[in-house]
Amino acid sequence: MSTLSLDAEALYTELLGGVRPLLQPDTALVGIWSGGAWLAERLQADLKRAGPCGVISSALHRDDYAARGLAGGGDVTRLPFAIDGARILLIDDVLFTGRTIRAVINELYDFGRPHSVDLAVLVDRGGRELPIQASFAAAKVVLPAAQRLTLARGVGGRFAFSLDPKD
Amino acid sequence: MLSRRNPQLNAHGELIHLLSIEGLPREVLTHILDTAGTFLSVNEREVKKVPLLRGKSVFNLFFENSTRTRTTFEIAAKRLSADVINLDIARSSTAKGESLLDTIANLSAMHADMFVVRHGESGAPYLIARHCAPHVHVVNAGDGRHAHPTQGLLDMYAIRHYKRDFTQLTVAIVGDIVHSRVARSDIHGLTTLGVPEVRVVGPRTLVPGDLRAMGVRVCHDMAEGMKGADVIIMLRLQNERMTGAMLPSAGEFAKTFGLTPEKLALAKPDAIVMHPGPINRGVEIDSSVADGSASVILPQVTFGIAVRMAVMSIIAGNEA
Numbered sequence: 269m270s271t272l273s274l275d276a277e278a279l280y281t282e283l284l285g286g287v288r289p290l291l292q293p294d295t296a297l298v299g300i301w302s303g304g305a306w307l308a309e310r311l312q313a314d315l316k317r318a319g320p321c322g323v324i325s326s327a328l329h330r331d332d333y334a335a336r337g338l339a340g341g342g343d344v345t346r347l348p349f350a351i352d353g354a355r356i357l358l359i360d361d362v363l364f365t366g367r368t369i370r371a372v373i374n375e376l377y378d379f380g381r382p383h384s385v386d387l388a389v390l391v392d393r394g395g396r397e398l399p400i401q402a403s404f405a406a407a408k409v410v411l412p413a414a415q416r417l418t419l420a421r422g423v424g425g426r427f428a429f430s431l432d433p434k435d
Numbered sequence: 436m437l438s439r440r441n442p443q444l445n446a447h448g449e450l451i452h453l454l455s456i457e458g459l460p461r462e463v464l465t466h467i468l469d470t471a472g473t474f475l476s477v478n479e480r481e482v483k484k485v486p487l488l489r490g491k492s493v494f495n496l497f498f499e500n501s502t503r504t505r506t507t508f509e510i511a512a513k514r515l516s517a518d519v520i521n522l523d524i525a526r527s528s529t530a531k532g533e534s535l536l537d538t539i540a541n542l543s544a545m546h547a548d549m550f551v552v553r554h555g556e557s558g559a560p561y562l563i564a565r566h567c568a569p570h571v572h573v574v575n576a577g578d579g580r581h582a583h584p585t586q587g588l589l590d591m592y593a594i595r596h597y598k599r600d601f602t603q604l605t606v607a608i609v610g611d612i613v614h615s616r617v618a619r620s621d622i623h624g625l626t627t628l629g630v631p632e633v634r635v636v637g638p639r640t641l642v643p644g645d646l647r648a649m650g651v652r653v654c655h656d657m658a659e660g661m662k663g664a665d666v667i668i669m670l671r672l673q674n675e676r677m678t679g680a681m682l683p684s685a686g687e688f689a690k691t692f693g694l695t696p697e698k699l700a701l702a703k704p705d706a707i708v709m710h711p712g713p714i715n716r717g718v719e720i721d722s723s724v725a726d727g728s729a730s731v732i733l734p735q736v737t738f739g740i741a742v743r744m745a746v747m748s749i750i751a752g753n754e755a
Contacts, residue, residue, distance in 0.1 A: 328477065328485040337449070337752030338470060338487070345476065378482040 274407060276419060276427035279390050282406035283307065284314055287357065287388045290403055291315070295355040295386075298322035300372055301344045303361030303419035307390060310425065311359065322347040324358070326371035351380030361419040363389040366400035391429075393417055442564055449753040452564045452573040453746050455582040456623040464627055468592050470745035471738065477514065478740060487748045488517035491548040495521045496538075497576070498554040503712065504576050504586075507736070508551045511743035517549070539563050547571060549751060557581035569755040574746060580616055585746060586711050587620025589739040591628060593731055594666055596738065597707050601628040607660045607702075608651075609636040609692060610670035610719050613643060617711045618670060626650050636660030637692055640681040657692050661701035669694050669710045669720050685718050695721045699729060707731045 298321065299308025305323040312321040325344040330336070358372065373385060392405035395413055411417060416434045419427055443452045443459065450463055477485055493512040497505050505521065512519045524538065533541075539550070549572045552560040557579030564573040577583040598604055606625055612618045612635045625633045626649070633651045635642050636659075644653055654660035661667070672688060682688050694708065708720075708729045716722045725732060 325473075327473070328487060333487055333752055338748050344473070374486075378477075378480050378485070380481055 274391060274409070274417075274429040274431075276390065276429045279406040280307070280310070280427055283388060283390055283404070284311060286404035286406060287311060287359075288315070290357055290386055290388060292355055295357050296322060296349055298324050298347065298356050298358050298376070300358060300360040300368060301325040303421075304359045304389075305344075306419070306421045306425075306427070307361060308359040320346075320348050322349065322356075324372045324375055326368045326375065329371035329374040331367055331371065345375060347376075347379055351376060351382050354380075354382050356382045356385045358385060358387045360387070360389045361391065362417050363387070363392045363400075363402050363405065364395050364417075366396045366398035369400045370398055390419065391417065442561065445753060445755055447753075450746075450750050451753050451755050452560075452575075453584050453750060454560050454564060454573065454575045456584045456587045456620050456627065457582065459627065461627050461629070464588070464591065464624065467588055467742065467745050467749060468595055470749060471588075471592050471741040474514075474741040474744040474748075475738065477744070478737070484514050484516055486516045488512065488515035488548075488751055491517045491751060492546060493517045493519050493549045493551060493747070494542055494547045495519065495551045495576075496524050496542075496553070497522075498524050498552070498559070499577070500525065501553055501577065504553065505551075507739050508574070508576060508585075508743055511740050511747060512549075512551075514740070515744055515748055517747070520547075535559065535562065536566050539567055543568050543571060549574065549747065551576050553577045555579055572747075572750040574743075574750070577616055580614055581619065583616040583620050583711075585739070585743050586617050587624045588746065589735060589742040590617075590621050590668065590709060590711070591624045592738045592742050593707075593709060593735050594625075596734075597731060598665060601625070601630050604630050604665045605632040605634070605663055606630055606666040606668065607634040607636050607654075607664040608668045608670065609657070609660060609694065611641045611673050612637055612646060612670070613641050614673050615670050618668075619649075621668060622649050622651055634660050634664070638682065638688070657698055658701055661698050664702040664706055667694065667699070667702060667706055667708050669708065669714075671711065671713065672715055672719050685715075689718050693717070693719055693721060694724050696723055696727070699724055699727075709735055712736070 297308045297312050299305035301323055308321040323346045387402045388404040389402045390406050392402055392408045394410045414434050416432050418430050441458050443454050445451050495505050509519050551574045553576040559578050560573050560575035575582055575584055608618050622633055634654050635646050635651050636654045639655055646653055710732045714720055714725055
């Protein structure tokens with residue numbers, strides 16, 4: 269069991285700096301539900317970008333539906349701007365196998381054909397199973413597959429990571 | 436030994452068939468309604484299709500004819516990327532004398548993953564669910580007078596959509612309750628979701644007093660039934676099920692229990708009017724009400740697709 273300690277607030281500051289070079293004036297931030305959506309919402313405010321950010325869910329395109337069934341979580345994809353021709357910057361908390369990213373790109377294409385899709389994450393924990401990379405990761409760590417790294421949003425919107433054994 | 440477990444749920448309490456709303460816990464109903472919310476937005480996307488049931492075969496087995504219900508299931512399954520096979524079962528195998536279970540065994544051998552069953556006999560979908568292979572899921576699309584759970588669920592979805600909270604509502608179900616599987620499914624849904632007052636309204640021949648055992652208030656007076664209602668569910672007068680002199684005439688029924696603007700005015704000012712369709716204009720519902728601002732009859736149809744997508748995607752994702 270790794271006893272790695274990740275300071276999510278410090279990493280958020282890194283992420284804030286790291287996404288700036290990836291942004292063009294018309295880039296739209298889209299957070300992956302749920303941790304990535306919290307991050308995108310805060311980035312949208314801290315970067316003083318106009319309008320709301322987007323939120324996207326992987327639920328309807330997951331490749332483990334046959335094994336896990338339909339994940340709960342309700343109606344979460346909200347893209348309050350046109351996707352056709354848009355520059356999209358996906359934001360997520362943890363990049364692991366890459367399967368969630370594959371699923372949300374499919375979800376994105378149900379709304380149109382974006383000009384480009386980029387990815388920035390708080391933590392890249394290794395263990396990729398698909399050829400997917402982030403353009404920016406505030407931290408890169410290697411964690412055993414048996415551990416789950418979860419972002420939580422606490423009082424005042426402060427972020428914290430927890431590291432637990434998988435069920 | 437026979438299991439006493441609800442045949443719709445697996446050992447983890449997850450939905451594997453949808454046969455009736457009766458006996459399903461509130462959490463299961465709420466999960467279906469929440470999931471339907473997700474699919475409602477899918478139906479508004481540029482690409483109205485998600486891959487959850489890709490590679491799965493859904494067989495529509497309508498032993499009793501119903502073009503509209505069959506079509507909504509077909510649309511729902513296709514939007515989940517399933518292959519849909521519509522069997523004109525009433526005119527094929529059964530007409531040649533094949534038993535229901537033999538029909539099911541044959542279709543299972545064609546690698547069916549889901550049966551959507553409409554049958555004139557109450558309980559037929561239960562029989563199929565009990566005898567089909569463990570990986571096959573069954574959805575009841577209406578059996579006899581017993582249940583029509585997806586209609587009940589879409590009614591619950593519509594009520595939640597417009598009224599938000601079930602626990603403060605008065606809901607009146609009006610018309611031919613005794614022949615109505617929709618009424619039975621609605622009553623089970625409403626009581627499970629915490630509606631404090633469910634009224635069934637109609638003449639004694641169509642609304643027998645023993646319905647009180649289902650936890651509803653029985654009203655034989657339309658004005659009493661309408662007073663202060665938040666939701667009015669009108670049922671179709673089922674002429675084809677009317678045997679014997681249960682009503683003097685459709686005209687007499689329309690005069691006493693047909694929903695007119697005057698009768699609607701007795702309900703709350705923001706009351707909604709629902710109907711499972713097809714409507715008989717001028718019989719159970721006046722045209723000005725069916726087309727009026729209180730009517731949510733057409734949104735019900737839209738919600739029906741999303742609810743059926745939710746049911747199919749939930750059960751197909753759970754193992755027996």
